[in-house]
Amino acid sequence: MEPLNEFIIRDEKVFSGALSCRGCGWALLVRHLSSILGEETVYVLPASCFSIISGPYPLNELKGSVVHTLFAAAPATATGIRAALDRQGKKDVTVAVLAGDGGTFDIGLQSLSGAATRGENILYICNNNGAYMNTGIQTSTATPYGAITTTNPAAKIKDIWPKDLMGIIAAHNIPYAATASLAFMEDFRNKIKKAKETPGFRLLMVDGPCPPGHKTEPEMSISVARLAVETNIFPLIEVEHQNYTINHEPEKFTPVEECMKLQGRYSHLFKNGSSELVKQIQEYTDMNWKRLKDLAKSSVN
Amino acid sequence: MTDLTKAKTKLNSKVKQKKKISKYPRHSLKILKGNFAAAEGAKLCRAGFIPSYPITPQTTIVEELSSMVSRGEIDATYVNMDSEHSVFAAAMGAAMAGERVFTATSGQGLFYSHEVLHAIAHFRLPIVICNVGRPSIPWNIWSDQSDSMSQRDTGWIQFYGESSQEVLDGIIQGYVIAEKLDLPVMIVLDAFYQSHTSENIWIPDIDLVDEFLPKKKKSGNEIDIENPKSFGGLVPPEHYETFNFQYWRDINEVENLTNKIGKKFGKHFGREYSAIETTNIGPQTKMILVALSSITTTARGVVQNHPEVGLIKLKLFKPFPKKSILKALENISDDTIIMNIDRNFLGDKEGAVMHEMKRALYGKTFKMCDVYTGLGGKDVPPSTIEKIIHKGFHSPEDVMWIDFE
Numbered sequence: 001m002e003p004l005n006e007f008i009i010r011d012e013k014v015f016s017g018a019l020s021c022r023g024c025g026w027a028l029l030v031r032h033l034s035s036i037l038g039e040e041t042v043y044v045l046p047a048s049c050f051s052i053i054s055g056p057y058p059l060n061e062l063k064g065s066v067v068h069t070l071f072a073a074a075p076a077t078a079t080g081i082r083a084a085l086d087r088q089g090k091k092d093v094t095v096a097v098l099a100g101d102g103g104t105f106d107i108g109l110q111s112l113s114g115a116a117t118r119g120e121n122i123l124y125i126c127n128n129n130g131a132y133m134n135t136g137i138q139t140s141t142a143t144p145y146g147a148i149t150t151t152n153p154a155a156k157i158k159d160i161w162p163k164d165l166m167g168i169i170a171a172h173n174i175p176y177a178a179t180a181s182l183a184f185m186e187d188f189r190n191k192i193k194k195a196k197e198t199p200g201f202r203l204l205m206v207d208g209p210c211p212p213g214h215k216t217e218p219e220m221s222i223s224v225a226r227l228a229v230e231t232n233i234f235p236l237i238e239v240e241h242q243n244y245t246i247n248h249e250p251e252k253f254t255p256v257e258e259c260m261k262l263q264g265r266y267s268h269l270f271k272n273g274s275s276e277l278v279k280q281i282q283e284y285t286d287m288n289w290k291r292l293k294d295l296a297k298s299s300v301n
Numbered sequence: 302m303t304d305l306t307k308a309k310t311k312l313n314s315k316v317k318q319k320k321k322i323s324k325y326p327r328h329s330l331k332i333l334k335g336n337f338a339a340a341e342g343a344k345l346c347r348a349g350f351i352p353s354y355p356i357t358p359q360t361t362i363v364e365e366l367s368s369m370v371s372r373g374e375i376d377a378t379y380v381n382m383d384s385e386h387s388v389f390a391a392a393m394g395a396a397m398a399g400e401r402v403f404t405a406t407s408g409q410g411l412f413y414s415h416e417v418l419h420a421i422a423h424f425r426l427p428i429v430i431c432n433v434g435r436p437s438i439p440w441n442i443w444s445d446q447s448d449s450m451s452q453r454d455t456g457w458i459q460f461y462g463e464s465s466q467e468v469l470d471g472i473i474q475g476y477v478i479a480e481k482l483d484l485p486v487m488i489v490l491d492a493f494y495q496s497h498t499s500e501n502i503w504i505p506d507i508d509l510v511d512e513f514l515p516k517k518k519k520s521g522n523e524i525d526i527e528n529p530k531s532f533g534g535l536v537p538p539e540h541y542e543t544f545n546f547q548y549w550r551d552i553n554e555v556e557n558l559t560n561k562i563g564k565k566f567g568k569h570f571g572r573e574y575s576a577i578e579t580t581n582i583g584p585q586t587k588m589i590l591v592a593l594s595s596i597t598t599t600a601r602g603v604v605q606n607h608p609e610v611g612l613i614k615l616k617l618f619k620p621f622p623k624k625s626i627l628k629a630l631e632n633i634s635d636d637t638i639i640m641n642i643d644r645n646f647l648g649d650k651e652g653a654v655m656h657e658m659k660r661a662l663y664g665k666t667f668k669m670c671d672v673y674t675g676l677g678g679k680d681v682p683p684s685t686i687e688k689i690i691h692k693g694f695h696s697p698e699d700v701m702w703i704d705f706e
Contacts, residue, residue: 040526044394057540060531065524067397068533070420073390076352076382080394080402081524083350083378087400093526111390114383 007185009035013063020053023218025208025225026127027053028182030062030098033125036192039063041094042081046074046108048100049134050127072107074099075115078122086121094123094196101128101142101208105163116172116201123195129208130162137213144233145284146277147265149213154268157277161284169203170239176202177239178247182209183226187236187247207234215264227259232289243299246292256282325571328503335465335495338502339405339431339488340365342472344375345510346429348403349517350395351379352388354410357442358492359433362405385410389417396426397532399523401476403428407492408435411448415455418485422456423548424533425522427479429472429486433496434594436646436677443678444492446593446645450618450653456548458486458555459619461593465490465500467616470572473505474562476514481558482551483520489618492678494595505570513569556622576622579629580604582611588638588693589613589630591654596642596681603686610690615654623661635666640693644675651700671700679704 013034020027026049034041041064045051051068055061069077074097082095099108104126115122131149132138138151141163152158169177176198180188188206195202207228209221216224228234231254236247257278260266269275323330333341339362343351351370353363370379378395382388385406392402406414411432421428436445449459460475462468468490475486490496524532536544559576567573580601582589587609592600597614604610613629615622630637639662643652651659655671662669672689675681689703 039529042398042524042526052535054534055531056535056537058531059534060529062531063529065526065529066531066534067394067524068531068535069393070390070416072386073393073417076387076390077394079380079382079387080350080352080391080396080400081398082394083380083391084395084398084400084524085526087349087378088398090526110383111387114387117383118380 007032007189011035013037013039014061015063018053018061019055020049021212021218023209023211023216023221024049024053025129025182025206025210025221026050029125029127029206029208032185032189033096033192034062034064036189037064037094037096037196040092041065041096042067042085044069044074044078044081044095044097046097046099046103047071047134048098048103048127050098050100052134071103073111074103074108075111075120075122075124079115079118079120082121095121096123096125098125098127100132100134101126101130102132102140104128105141105165113172116169116174116203119174119200121199122201124201124203126165126203126205127208128205129210129213131213133210133213146269146281148268149265157268166205166237166239170242172201173241174202175200175241179205179207179234179237181207181225181229181234181236183222184229184236184248191238213265215267216262220262224259224262227254227262230254231256231259232285233259235289235292237292244292244295245299246296256285325503325505327506327509329506331502331504332499333465333502334361334497334499335468335490336361336433336497337365338465338469339472339490340369341502341504342469343403344369345505345507346401346403346473346476346514347375347516348401349377350392350400350402351377352382352391352404353379354382354385354388354406356385356407356410358435358496359405359407359410359431361496362431362433385414386417389414389421392428393417393421393424393426396421396428397424397524399517399519401517403430405431405433407433408437408442408448411452412437415452418452418455418457421485423544425483425548426485427476427483429475429479429488431468431472432487432489433492434489435492441677442492444494444644444675445677446489446653447647449487449489450645451647452487453619453653456484456552457619458484458617459489460486460616461489461618462495463594463597463614463616465495466502466572467574468495469502469504470566470570470574473510473514474566474574477562478555478558480517482554483522484551484555489594491595509570513566552620555620556617556624559617559622560625574616575625576617577625577629578614578616580612580614581608582629582633584632585609586611586633586637588640588690589633590640590642590686590689591615591658592642593618593654594644596644596675599681599683600642600686603683603690607690618657621657621661626658626661630665630667636668638668638670638693638697640689641669641671642689643671643673646673646676655700668697669699670697672703673701674703
């Protein structure tokens with residue numbers, strides 16, 4: 001009998017020897033992604049942890065073509081590659097951008113917006129680990145409120161709410177955008193399949209476990225990712241032409257601190273019990289969840 | 302094309318030449334502004350991917366190309382991008398996948414794409430672009446070579462066209478050179494004096510161009526779905542110099558190849574080109590003006606009245622055509638004044654032409670002078686050239702600002 005577990009990879013499309021840290025989300029993400037996209041894929045990589053993980057010259061971890069491009073320019077580079085492949089009759093080849101949150105939320109945002117607006121036939125994957133991890137944990141506009149980074153050290157914690165990238169990308173009216181978590185593998189794999197089959201510009205935002213950056217134990221990566229979904233810190237949603245669907249409704253209320261307490265980047269918030277800031281983060285998370293529920297309710301599905 | 306049709310085409314062109322139907326057989330004569338000549342050049346070269354972004358004074362180049370695509374005159378994918386950075390990144394992607402790519406920019410657009418210019422050159426992508434030269438800040442949109450000359454070190458080959466005919470012909474030669482060496486080429490023309498000024502332009506028939514510039518051949522280094530590779534991964538110190546060394550070996554070929562292709566172009570189209578052009582240089586020479594682009598035309602007119610003043614026109618600027626310069630100055634008296642005309646200001650005591658000429662003439666005893674003129678589009682009429690010559694003979698200084706005394 002076939003095992004029911006959807007997440008068993010029968011045909012690996014990566015070689016062994018990924019240069020990721022233990023417990024890194026990238027390695028698992030790309031194993032599953034590549035197993036679904038197949039070898040007829042051109043991966044376009046702006047600077048990110050994955051630039052290193054995928055192998056320095058002359059190595060290639062992936063069974064597929066890989067183009068390392070400039071930090072700000074992955075969607076634009078992918079635009080050129082897509083156009084060339086289309087001209088050569090290779091319309092079935094997938095062009096996939098693999099970017100981090102810095103390359104997506106910050107330096108690459110204009111290029112991303114351009115490609116999304118033009119409706120380029122590109123699959124964009126953002127591994128969102130909430131900081132510039134490859135350069136050593138610096139704040140990005142995806143960094144969560146209250147987290148410590150090397151550029152928001154303990155005395156001056158991150159006191160800016162992260163950018164609503166999903167809202168921004170939804171406003172581009174693209175056919176498919178979704179969030180996904182490595183702790184919800186079936187949902188994650190289904191979303192990759194759906195994204196692969198949808199023509200046009202597609203974006204997947206994946207919650208990226210990062211033990212060195214989040215100050216977690218490597219074996220806790222999946223547990224923390226699961227709690228991020230169960231606490232509504234990282235809700236699983238799909239946005240199709242601005243219509244929102246919520247893919248996972250937590251069965252019971254779990255306070256955000258259950259997830260945050262496991263991460264050293266928030267340890268300063270729990271030194272003398274739970275702080276006022278944690279309360280604010282809970283309120284913000286509740287408000288965001290309600291907002292998404294309202295958006296889903298008012299969506300035409 | 303079969304050998305028979307080739308022979309017929311050759312025969313036909315010979316017959317036409319004999320009949321003297323026109324100055325250049327298999328050409329048509331049009332009156333075009335420089336930007337439209339540039340667009341014609343890209344069309345004749347069958348550029349397949351054209352990413353674009355508007356910027357004065359280049360804009361009419363990409364406007365015209367978008368019209369050509371919409372009229373179905375060229376089979377190209379034209380994309381309105383979100384910035385010049387994205388334009389050059391898209392150009393890079395398409396070229397990596399083996400397409401012949403063209404675009405155009407100016408001033409701020411070239412400055413903004415600086416990061417990508419380096420990447421294109423060192424990914425070894427044979428892209429050809431036109432840059433219509435203008436400076437940065439203080440804000441100005443008129444003729445000035447500060448933009449392209451400040452990109453000297455990005456690794457692009459740079460040609461400067463004296464006329465718009467040279468721009469059109471330069472694009473065709475540019476692709477031949479670019480695709481031969483896997484290096485990008487920038488064809489520079491003057492803002493407004495060329496870009497928006499009409500000239501008689503001989504437009505070769507496209508089949509004549511096809512014979513000279515065949516369809517782009519695969520180099521084997523393209524993105525290939527059947528044979529996947531990784532491009533641009535982190536190169537460790539023990540491998541890094543290998544890439545630089547290969548680049549260096551190829552960039553050293555450019556000057557000879559420019560002359561070779563220029564000669565071949567002359568045989569094929571009837572207009573011959575070379576890395577530099579000289580006028581009025583001989584044993585009588587006491588001063589040589591060194592100029593690029595449209596200032597050269599004015600200078601050529603002026604030196605007709607000064608038998609002792611010669612002129613070097615730089616068509617190839619980067620890599621600098623040292624060999625050709627040394628050859629041109631072979632039999633010239635050691636005390637000749639070399640007067641470098643710099644229509645660029647790069648924040649240094651001397652301009653880029655002076656820098657390059659000094660490097661080329663290291664160890665020679667010529668008197669080297671630099672003159673800044675024409676910056677930000679200021680007109681350089683014959684009277685200014687006369688003034689430069691007069692000052693050069695009577696009160697020369699190492700570096701002069703001809704209108705500030």
